[in-house]
Amino acid sequence: MTLDYTEIGKRIARRRKELGLKQSEVEEKADLGYKYLSNIERSISIPSVEVIMRLAVALDTTPDEFLIGTLSHDNQEWKNISEMLRPMNAKQLSLAKSFLTWLSNQSL
Template identity: 65%
Template sequence: MKLDYKEIGRRIAHRRKQLGLKQATVEEMADIGEKYLSCIERATSTPSTEVLMRLAIALDTTPDEFLVGTVRQQDEAWRDVAELLRPLSPDQLSLAQSFLTWLNEQPPK
């Protein structure tokens, strides 16, 4: 399978814009060099696997969104749950963990 770096760059740019982030902000979050993201988005530079992973983390997605253009629905569900948990206090997180442990012990229907 040959990777289309133009398309990968377009997908990265789309996700960044979807989140309302500037290139410089994402570069800082992903700990990559200044202007490197611009080069990746325009396909004038080929990102390493490590850089793709850092960008995926910074842009709160999975590398497959960039590589093949899809985010598995299961990943979306996990992301939605994570977003609900993010603002909780330590006590609330403990309660959520207890509930999830109980729920996991229930037989599937």
């Protein structure tokens, strides 16, 4: 599965606008740098898994809404996972990403 970062950026922008939020407000909620969200929405920057998770929490949705265009109904579980990822360092995030990649390829 190849990710379409242009479409991901559009989905993030659409959700932000649905909530009536400015980019700067979302950047503050998601602890992102100045103009980073603008770059993501215009597909200039490619967000990490951690950033996608933080944006999902800030925009009160789930990462799958951004990644594949569908919304999961168990929003609290995504928030819990996002909060677990937030304090991780780069090495821990890399390991978490590897595990999630492996897990997504399993037929459970």
